[in-house]
Amino acid sequence: MGYATAPGARPRALALGELHASLTDPVLDAMNFLNEVVSRFPEAISFAPGRPSEGAFEPDDLARYLRVYTEHLERELGWPRDRVRTQLFQYGRTNGIIHDLIARSLANDEGIHVPAEAVVVTTGCQEAMLLTLRALFARPEDTLLVSSPCYVGITGAARLLDIALCPVREGSGGPDPEALLAAVRETRAAGGRPRALYVVPDFANPSGASMTVAARERLLEIASQEDLLILEDDPYGFFVRAGTARPTLKALDRDRRVLHLGSFAKTALPGARVGYVIADQEVIGPAGERSLLADQLSKVKSMTTVNTSAVGQAVIGGLLLESDCRLREANAEAIAFYRANLNTLLGELERHFPAARRRALGVGWNEPDGGFFLVVDVPFVAGPKALERSAQDFGVLWTPMSDFYLDGGGDTQLRLSCSALDPGSIAEGVGRLAAFVTEQAAEADR
């Protein structure tokens, strides 16, 4: 049964090695280490977490959002008080109670037109990933392709479910459609069944890379041709720095190849823990009976969280109603804030590492069109030891890029996030980072 005897103590202890393998996955260990370092150096300037800015949020806003939502039910929909009470108090519809408001917002903000019944409201986007993976992946050979470097939320959820993973290398324009095609064919040749690709098309976490519209069209073409589904995750799409917003894969999807995973953590507030997935694919049962994939996800959700908190949904519902279901417009200030922050970060990097200096040092970075993240190339191994040194001696935190690779890579890269800092901290932080990089480069040179 996997108990080890704890010396001197009567209660038996469990052996970690006897617990599920996901608990000792390197990705989870890396994240734990990162959190631990961040908590040990609370005074450091942190480019590590991808948290949203708390902006103008006030705790009292919550009560107002709740009131706006209940008034909507009573006044606009004409619900009696008893029904409103049941909506907020009781167990509710598994797939959510604000699915209609989300569908309206998606139509306004993204030009995505789906029936409300195709929207599954989830406990944050993380649960949307979990439900989607559970429903779609049935056999050991079913393989999830992931754009690599990759957000750890999807690889972690796949580990929980023992799902096989295959990384597809990203270029500066996001996942390369031709590399995807090659990966699909290699997976098949090795006996795997490529089932879906996970991709963040806009300002990806961690790379900051974005796909061109042409690459999106080609990706959808390959998905059709190779009978692949696309899991599109788009938490940062609003936050454009340069150029204009591009259509999501779901907006371009004519063949229902795309499941669109959504989050309100960056565009509203993480504390409500409300996300969603659009699953408008048709499912056909053995006797020819038809349902939406969303209805199948509902069965999974009834066994993960039963339903998403009505209180959390009411908060997001009120917030959507206040903006007349135009969340992009409601995010105008946030969009400007993140744009300014990313511009400040790029400007400070340029100031501290002008062209000649970065050539001499072997330093470089990408210039994302938006989002929260960019990646810096450095002339030394940017792993846990370097991070510890950076925090301890220079008071600046960042994320090792190697944490985001399944198959090695990113050893001499670090991710900077500028979403939760003010411009002054960004300037000061880049100064500290420059001092750290300079010292490490000199050491590496010796």
Add this chain to the structure above:
Amino acid sequence: MGYATAPGARPRALALGELHASLTDPVLDAMNFLNEVVSRFPEAISFAPGRPSEGAFEPDDLARYLRVYTEHLERELGWPRDRVRTQLFQYGRTNGIIHDLIARSLANDEGIHVPAEAVVVTTGCQEAMLLTLRALFARPEDTLLVSSPCYVGITGAARLLDIALCPVREGSGGPDPEALLAAVRETRAAGGRPRALYVVPDFANPSGASMTVAARERLLEIASQEDLLILEDDPYGFFVRAGTARPTLKALDRDRRVLHLGSFAKTALPGARVGYVIADQEVIGPAGERSLLADQLSKVKSMTTVNTSAVGQAVIGGLLLESDCRLREANAEAIAFYRANLNTLLGELERHFPAARRRALGVGWNEPDGGFFLVVDVPFVAGPKALERSAQDFGVLWTPMSDFYLDGGGDTQLRLSCSALDPGSIAEGVGRLAAFVTEQAAEADR
């Protein structure tokens, strides 16, 4: 890839048979059928769902609970406004922010004394089950024993994770410890590894059965002897009808054999979707490093829902604070309400089926000491067809007990829940049920 061509439509459909096997599990189908019948007959008196009463709840209570919680942070803990804002707005501690308030309530209400760090706050008790199963079940031979008939939430979660199940028959006093011992040995003989037993010791769903204190002690003894963990689920423990509350298994647990799964759905409100699990077991890593099982569950939770909604937690936190972390006292009215309802239900059954009549018909029922449920034996098959007839012709709904058995059984039993009805509806509903049962019995006799 498992796509079937949908005639006349360009988008391809997914074949249900290619999705995960849990989606076609009979338990899930049974629950779907039940929900569908309930929704088709909204005017029927429903003894089907195990929902809590909405009692004196008012939507405005939510804003008050939020205020009580934030005032606690500001005034009692002296937090600055910025920190309060972050607590409600931002991503938070994976294992929750009201773990200390829950630990205090458990000490006051249950005499369970654990460090706050051993409490994992979850998105309802369902997520607590999911996390626990995922962490503890590592290999295909790892087997979950379940008290049978069994709550579908645990069997459904096990199905999602492809975990092997072994039912242990319940007697009138809950699971029989000796039957458990036999099941453990049979599982081992068949190459399985019995890992844990799931049990509801008080007023079980669906049977209403409760374990005596002696049976609890014996169960813990067997767990120790056979190196088993106990997953104790106790959502109804407060709601005593006859006699006094018995100690939970966790309160009797001297050997850290028990993981205690908790819910606020019945004692506070389901709409907050807040539950928890106490996991105070020690875990030892390969290099001897020690952690709490709660810390390991945190890694799983970071990949299911990241953290439980801060808004939902703040609502429950405020409600706990209002009662000075004495939730049992705060439930005095609810306890009286459910007691009266169960007494009404038992009285009406007796009135409609006096001894001679029930002997003649072959009808009987158990008399639970508390909780929401009881089981009626009837002289006909109480399956989907009978339920449809009962709803259509008699305007009364109930739950077929066969839905709760993994290995057959319960064919001529039905579950009645009286938690969400008023006494008048219970009386009228039992009258309708008696007419239905009488007609069915006469038909079965012909």
